Amino acid sequence: MEIYKIPLDAAFHALADPTRRAVVSRLTRSPAPVKELAAPFDIGLPAFLKHLRVLEDSGLITTEKTGRIRTCRVRIERLAQAESWLSEQRAHWLAMTDRLAAYIETKMHEDDEDDG
Amino acid sequence: MEIYKIPLDAAFHALADPTRRAVVSRLTRSPAPVKELAAPFDIGLPAFLKHLRVLEDSGLITTEKTGRIRTCRVRIERLAQAESWLSEQRAHWLAMTDRLAAYIETKMHEDDEDDG
Numbered sequence: 001m002e003i004y005k006i007p008l009d010a011a012f013h014a015l016a017d018p019t020r021r022a023v024v025s026r027l028t029r030s031p032a033p034v035k036e037l038a039a040p041f042d043i044g045l046p047a048f049l050k051h052l053r054v055l056e057d058s059g060l061i062t063t064e065k066t067g068r069i070r071t072c073r074v075r076i077e078r079l080a081q082a083e084s085w086l087s088e089q090r091a092h093w094l095a096m097t098d099r100l101a102a103y104i105e106t107k108m109h110e111d112d113e114d115d116g
Numbered sequence: 117m118e119i120y121k122i123p124l125d126a127a128f129h130a131l132a133d134p135t136r137r138a139v140v141s142r143l144t145r146s147p148a149p150v151k152e153l154a155a156p157f158d159i160g161l162p163a164f165l166k167h168l169r170v171l172e173d174s175g176l177i178t179t180e181k182t183g184r185i186r187t188c189r190v191r192i193e194r195l196a197q198a199e200s201w202l203s204e205q206r207a208h209w210l211a212m213t214d215r216l217a218a219y220i221e222t223k224m225h226e227d228d229e230d231d232g
Contacts, residue, residue: 012132016125021201028208076209083202085137086195092144093192 007059011082014058019043020051024060027074034063034070123175127198130174135159136167140176143190150179150186 014020023037038048052072055061059078063070130136139153154164168188171177175194179186 008137009132009134012128016128016132018125021124025205025208028205029212074205074209076206079202079205079209083199083206086199086202089141089144089190089195090192090199092141093190093195096145 007078008082008085010058011060011078014054014060015082017051017054019048020055023051023055023072024074024079027061027072028076028079031071031073034072037072123194124198124201126174127176127194130170130176131198133167133170135164136171139167139171139188140190140195143177143188144192144195147187147189150188153188 015024019041022041026032026037034049034052037052038045041048052061052063056063059075061072061074063072065071131140135157138157142148142153150165150168153168154161157164168177168179172179175191177188177190179188181187
């Protein structure tokens with residue numbers, strides 16, 4: 001259980017920053033070299049590389065160096081893992097509201113019968 | 117855009133901790149008083165209340181005090197917002213892989229025609 005939890009800790013932590021989310025979003029459209037990824041952001045390269053490191057450590061992206069170019073890719077299975085956790089919670093919640101609705105309906109029928 | 121980003125920052129930050137995720141998960145099953153929520157965790161009440169505060173500040177839960185009982189509830193729309201962001205990314209990625217597959221197919225046809 002703990003082993004499963006740690007990747008989620010790291011993934012959610014990595015996603016708690018708008019620059020890192022923008023990088024993930026960009027990489028879902030295609031792999032990209034670091035220089036191109038950094039271009040739209042008004043921050044220094046060292047700060048940008050720190051964000052990339054957090055993303056790489058979380059497993060949300062991989063980077064691969066060929067010659068002088070480091071190419072970044074999104075790891076969709078890690079994103080999907082975070083999404084699955086959230087959709088499980090929604091499923092629990094929907095089941096709970098279903099039970100609640102069923103309970104209220106039963107109560108209303110009982111009240112009708114008491115009245116009738 | 118910034119207004120939209122801040123809730124996501126807070127929501128993902130709040131979810132980057134196993135205790136806080138366990139609380140959210142518990143609350144998707146039913147609202148619960150703080151005392152009951154805290155019971156399964158082997159941490160002091162002040163530390164637990166700090167986690168609740170992070171969750172409340174992120175908008176993932178609400179708390180309401182009636183007499184001496186504080187009841188916590190999950191805010192499913194905030195969870196759904198985080199889930200939507202992730203599912204959008206997956207959609208982009210699927211579109212990208214579709215385009216890539218189509219490109220490869222076209223290339224293979226071209227090669228076949230060159231050979232033929």
